[in-house]
Amino acid sequence: MPAAxxxxxxxxxxxxxxxxxxxxxxxxxxxxxxxxxxxxNTLVKRRLFSWLYGFQMNKRISSSKVLPFVLDYxxxxxxxxxxxxxxxxxxxxxSRKLKPEARPIAxxxxxxxxxxxxxxxxxxxxxxxxxxYVKGAKFTFTELLGxxxxxxxxxxxxxxxxxxxxxxxxxxxxxxxxxxxxVAGTPSxxxxxxxxxxxxxxxxxxxxxxxLVQNKRFLTVIDKTPVGMVAMLEVGATNxxxxxxxxxxxxxxxxxxxxxxxxxxxxxxxxxxxxGKVKLADDLVRESANHRETFARMGDVMAxxxxxx
Numbered sequence: 001m002p003a004a005x006x007x008x009x010x011x012x013x014x015x016x017x018x019x020x021x022x023x024x025x026x027x028x029x030x031x032x033x034x035x036x037x038x039x040x041n042t043l044v045k046r047r048l049f050s051w052l053y054g055f056q057m058n059k060r061i062s063s064s065k066v067l068p069f070v071l072d073y074x075x076x077x078x079x080x081x082x083x084x085x086x087x088x089x090x091x092x093x094x095s096r097k098l099k100p101e102a103r104p105i106a107x108x109x110x111x112x113x114x115x116x117x118x119x120x121x122x123x124x125x126x127x128x129x130x131x132x133y134v135k136g137a138k139f140t141f142t143e144l145l146g147x148x149x150x151x152x153x154x155x156x157x158x159x160x161x162x163x164x165x166x167x168x169x170x171x172x173x174x175x176x177x178x179x180x181x182x183v184a185g186t187p188s189x190x191x192x193x194x195x196x197x198x199x200x201x202x203x204x205x206x207x208x209x210x211x212l213v214q215n216k217r218f219l220t221v222i223d224k225t226p227v228g229m230v231a232m233l234e235v236g237a238t239n240x241x242x243x244x245x246x247x248x249x250x251x252x253x254x255x256x257x258x259x260x261x262x263x264x265x266x267x268x269x270x271x272x273x274x275x276g277k278v279k280l281a282d283d284l285v286r287e288s289a290n291h292r293e294t295f296a297r298m299g300d301v302m303a304x305x306x307x308x309x
Contacts, residue, residue: 006202008119008293011283011300016292019119019172020073021201057264062090069093073174095177095244095261103176103299105256109226110305112183112278113255115169115269117176119293122167122284122302125275132168133205134291141166143213144233144270146193157221160229163275167284167302168212170200170268170293178261179234179269180298181253185225189249190218190234190260200237200268202293212270218243220259224252227305231272234260243267256299271302278303 006019066087070077077084079102087093106113114120123129131137141162142148147155171177181187198204198211205211216236223229234243245260247253280303287294296302 008295009283009287010295012295017295020174021172021203057091057094058089060088063088063093065090066093075174091264094173094264097178098176103256103297105299106301109184111301112227112303112305113180113299114167114296114302115182115232115259115271115298116171116179117297118169118171118268119295120167120169120284120302121288121293122165122280123288124165124280124285125163126166127163131291132209133202134209137206137209139210139213141272143210145219145231157231161231161272161274165273165278165280165303167271167280168268169271171262173264176298177267179259181222181247181255181257181259182232182271182302183222183225183227183230184253184255185222185230186252187247187249187259188221188223190220190245193217193219195236197236200235212268218245222253227303228274228277232259233270233272234262235268235270237267273303277306279306
């Protein structure tokens with residue numbers, strides 16, 4: 001019986017489309033096969049496996065993979081900041097910059113933008129959601145924010161965001177892999193929460209959404225924004241060589257300003273909002289209620305300030 005395709009709603013075409021999954025056979029073997037599961041838990045989730053793969057993508061010979069990748073996945077080379085032939089390694093291409101005009105930032109202090117290109121799930125109140133990637137499969141903010149081992153009175157962030165909105169922005173290997181601030185404000189230093197490196201593909205997350213709170217991730221809190229306190233988490237995943245933060249902590253940031261980049265692999269950014277502060281975009285909420293992601297690009301409208309609606 002053929003495996004069910006990964007479907008998403010494309011905001012720009014208005015259609016439900018099937019995702020072309022990079023390394024799909026390998027992913028299904030690792031996460032849907034008993035033998036593959038042994039391989040997954042003994043090696044694939046470990047940092048060494050992803051480091052070795054990332055090391056290969058940093059070799060000069062890996063540049064030979066760039067053009068076939070562009071052609072296979074029909075990437076728009078007109079968006080690239082430099083020629084497809086100028087990348088010295090595949091990792092350099094993977095974390096490429098785009099021309100500024102390729103990702104316009106939606107204006108207005110009351111507008112919150114997507115932090116990355118990708119396929120997004122959004123929940124207005126996480127506690128009311130019946131599940132994320134599938135019905136009944138959820139995690140808590142306490143787990144996500146790494147406060148599970150703290151006494152209840154010290155779980156300050158979990159309590160602050162309880163009942164708030166959350167957006168999970170999943171980046172595929174074919175996507176632009178730099179992430180940006182969704183609002184203007186003053187960001188804290190990124191805090192490392194240690195963990196494994198499971199895949200964040202729906203193939204894996206439909207089986208165990210807990211991978212998102214078991215993976216290595218970085219937490220940044222943004223203060224002094226038009227929508228209250230905002231938290232961003234960049235989640236590492238299988239074959240992500242590293243997560244690189246390029247911003248300066250404690251310095252005011254502009255909406256749409258680059259925050260950092262992922263090296264090779266699929267990954268995701270999770271954005272949290274305090275309760276009652278934002279209203280998520282209608283298409284995002286509608287599709288997420290059916291456990292289906294919405295494709296949208298960095299800089300497009302993700303939410304608006306609640307007071308403006």
